[in-house]
Amino acid sequence: xxxxPSPTMAQTHMQGPLKVSSHxxxxxxxxxxxxxxxxxxxxxxxxxxxxxxxxxEPESATWRFGAPPDYTLANYAYLTGKTKNHTEGSLELIVExxxxxxEMERSHKLDPATHKSVDQEAFAISANGGKVYNxxxxxxxxxxxxxxxxxxxxxxxxxxxxxxxxxxxxxxAFAAFPWEVLEVFSGPPTVGFTWRHWGTFTGSFKxxxxxxxxxEMFGFATAKVNDKLQxxxxxxxxxxxxxxxxxxxxxPASASGSKTLVGDGKTVVxxxxxxxxxxxxxxxxxxxCPFDMKKLCPE
Numbered sequence: 001x002x003x004x005p006s007p008t009m010a011q012t013h014m015q016g017p018l019k020v021s022s023h024x025x026x027x028x029x030x031x032x033x034x035x036x037x038x039x040x041x042x043x044x045x046x047x048x049x050x051x052x053x054x055x056x057e058p059e060s061a062t063w064r065f066g067a068p069p070d071y072t073l074a075n076y077a078y079l080t081g082k083t084k085n086h087t088e089g090s091l092e093l094i095v096e097x098x099x100x101x102x103e104m105e106r107s108h109k110l111d112p113a114t115h116k117s118v119d120q121e122a123f124a125i126s127a128n129g130g131k132v133y134n135x136x137x138x139x140x141x142x143x144x145x146x147x148x149x150x151x152x153x154x155x156x157x158x159x160x161x162x163x164x165x166x167x168x169x170x171x172x173a174f175a176a177f178p179w180e181v182l183e184v185f186s187g188p189p190t191v192g193f194t195w196r197h198w199g200t201f202t203g204s205f206k207x208x209x210x211x212x213x214x215x216e217m218f219g220f221a222t223a224k225v226n227d228k229l230q231x232x233x234x235x236x237x238x239x240x241x242x243x244x245x246x247x248x249x250x251x252p253a254s255a256s257g258s259k260t261l262v263g264d265g266k267t268v269v270x271x272x273x274x275x276x277x278x279x280x281x282x283x284x285x286x287x288x289c290p291f292d293m294k295k296l297c298p299e
Contacts, residue, residue, distance in 0.1 A: 016203030061109035078178035096181040112139035122232040155244040174199035205247040213253035218261035
């Protein structure tokens with residue numbers, strides 16, 4: 001029988017296998033191999049920089065898993081899969097590192113009072129018009145439940161799912177699940193930006209096993225920050241249902257991609273011109289349609 005390795009600090013949440021048909025979480029030897037590849041990548045391409053997550057000092061908090069996380073695997077997946085390489089000092093890179101710091105603190109530091117990336121009094125977050133969570137509430141339920149609050153309950157019932165249950169639901173799907181800022185459209189105090197979240201579906205989600213598909217989410221968000229660049233009010237928008245349906249195997253993985261944000265690029269006229277007859281009389285032509293669909297069906 002194959003013995004499943006214990007997760008390292010590199011896979012505290014995402015514990016899927018590195019390859020399809022193998023078992024997760026990744027072993028210490030696999031993580032060491034990824035670390036070597038990460039260093040080689042950085043040496044080969046000096047333009048690439050690892051994310052800068054602040055407040056990772058061991059003494060800065062009580063850590064959920066006993067110690068600060070190891071981002072070797074996440075950083076390698078991020079650097080090899082991202083589509084943007086923002087310049088040092090750019091607003092895009094500042095926002096990206098701030099959000100990554102917030103995600104780290106929210107996922108790994110037990111006491112929300114120690115989270116330095118947020119304004120303790122003003123922080124509030126919502127997704128897709130769902131419930132607005134304050135700092136303490138968001139920390140209690142976890143990021144998955146906050147960001148999936150408005151999803152169809154038959155796909156994911158955030159309101160009856162605990163922090164622990166939410167992470168168990170997703171932790172076998174991916175080995176890592178990177179995130180990047182695409183473009184920032186407005187500067188502080190209200191920052192508007194688009195983003196991309198992605199992962200290779202090597203593991204499983206509920207009863208659906210991945211085949212190595214690229215699962216992507218695209219969305220936009222607004223974030224109000226204070227003069228210390230701490231998050232105050234965050235509103236996130238994306239197609240949560242498409243993401244869940246792709247993980248469940250209900251739709252192709254491509255259905256969760258960029259089309260959910262920008263569409264498929266086809267004009268309405270093109271779509272109408274190639275539209276199939278709903279009654280399968282396409283070869284007859286509109287002039288011979290027995291249901292008088294002349295105004296709707298193309299010749």
